[in-house]
Amino acid sequence: MKGFFAQHQEQFTALRRELHKHPELGFEEFVTAKTVQNTLTQLDIPFTTGIGHTGIVATITGKLPDNGRRIGLRADMDALPLQEKSNHQHRSQIDGCMHACGHDGHTTILIAVAHYLAQHRDFAGTIYLVFQPAEEGRGGGDQMVKDGLFTQFPMDEIYGLHNWPYLAAGKIAVLDGPAMAAGDRLSITVKGKGGHGGATPHLTIDPIRIAAQLITALHSIVSREIAASEQAVLSLCAIESGDLEAFNVIPDTAQINGTVRTFQPEVQDRMEQAIRRVCAGIATTFGAEIIVNYERIIPATVNDLACAQFARDTIERVFPQGTLDRETPATLGGEDFSFMLNQCPGAYLFLGSARHPNDEPLHSPNFDFNDEVIGIGAELLTSIALNAVSQTK
Structure with a gap:
């Protein structure tokens, strides 16, 4: 799995930077959603649109006999109303709007997962990829739930992650209970x-x-x-x-x-x-x-204790010793993945993305997602989904 993502690193980096150049605010992610839809179509993965206005849910069914397990993975797509100050070549081309929180990276990670699962369907059950709009204070998670996310796509568990520039790149933290306020x-x-x-x-x-x-x-x-x-x-x-x-x-x-x-x-x-x-x-x-x-x-983002432990167990099996960080505290930042966790057991993970101790913080006009962690994030979510979907109910 690791080799797959490493082999496609250049492709995923180019995609992430293209998304960064074309940021869109909540419920206005038309270009981003179209990019996701085009990719899913090329991968022959069926999907449903209009869940939460611009939201998308992709359905990947394993080739083995169905065991009834249904696992969700979620990424957010929207940007912030902020003028970018960076000078890199992929800086935002939209005045007053930029990906200052790394949602371009989150979307790319979930697209990378789609690429892998499209070619590796040797599992039982179903994995849903949830591309959520409007996380930044506009209630996209709540709207997806209200539009029938879990009634149209019943899930046993759902997982998501956030890049965390306050944690060294490659480290992963999973908290018990409250993770965000x-x-x-x-x-x-x-x-x-x-x-x-x-x-x-x-x-x-x-x-x-x-x-x-x-x-x-x-x-x-x-x-x-x-x-x-x-x-x-x-x-x-x-x-x-x-x-x-x-x-x-x-x-x-x-x-x-x-x-x-x-x-x-x-x-x-x-x-x-x-x-x-x-x-x-x-x-x-x-x-x-x-x-x-x-x-x-x-609402507060509260991890299910069993799902959090399951994620930690997966990390310790899949990644090198020392990857799992046990010191990261809960943050008083907010995250509307909480609406999904209020309806379905799951866990929210922090993916370390810091290049150096003084990396730009989230919501900074100079922030840029660290492309080196795309493969780590994709391997993390893919491993959790494949392990979870194989569990006996």
């Missing part, structure tokens, strides 16, 4: 009463002063209401109020936006309750109206 969106509107900042500030209800109090108070919730062992993050990332040219005008409103990250539902509940309580208290204190819009966007 729930991602919530917080939007707070402070409604006060504007007026003259010099002559009559006492007649106003200053939303900027209130917003300042809110920022300080909200940022104390995690440190004083959540145990350090429970892990939570609250970040207020944007504030907008008034006009910089109107230096003596107190505005009517202020807007604060941010995010909350947690692993456990009960901690998520406590965070929302505390935010609402603090906002209500400050509104009463200053005589303002504060509107809190708290949206639970992405």
Whole structure:
């Protein structure tokens, strides 16, 4: 298997770089989806489109007598609304859009798996390749589930991976339980009463002063209401109020936006309750109206314990000693593979991709997927799928 992917490394690298040049945002992955469809057609692998708008599910059936096992492998296809700053030859050709998270690499890895399985069908059961749109905050995983992913394609287990530039290239980490956090969106509107900042500030209800109090108070919730062992993050990332040219005008409103990250539902509940309580208290204190819009966007990505152990066992059988990393912690980043894991047992793996300790992080305008790990990722997913599909129910 390793030799197969090494033999086709140049082909897969060229494909990945072509995808990188043509990034597309969530639910707009028309060129990317067409590339996937054309490849599957050439490989004589049947597929279904329209699962999650631009999503694709390929079906690879083994040639041995069917044992009833059904295993899924998933990759995401979308890019980010970010202007690329790199100067390599395959840099994004689309202004304001780039593959800054490596989904071009994930898609290429799953296409590489398709190439291998198309030529090696000496297994029983069925392997589904799930090409997901709109992972970056637009709910593509949720939409695929709602469109019948697991009713049209029942699966015993499903696996996915993410390139991880915080881990040395070639290393692989598989966590038990929570691997990535729930991602919530917080939007707070402070409604006060504007007026003259010099002559009559006492007649106003200053939303900027209130917003300042809110920022300080909200940022104390995690440190004083959540145990350090429970892990939570609250970040207020944007504030907008008034006009910089109107230096003596107190505005009517202020807007604060941010995010909350947690692993456990009960901690998520406590965070929302505390935010609402603090906002209500400050509104009463200053005589303002504060509107809190708290949206639970992405649930935590929680690995099934048996599937995580199965993946680790496979890694230790297939890859050289030392490949499996046992030190990588769960991350408070979000991942909407969680919607799939909420419906089907499975595991999400971290594939080390760092070339050096100071590699560009995910979502950096200078990020570029490390093509040297395409074969490792493809061998990883293929090995897990073939081992899993051969298990007795």
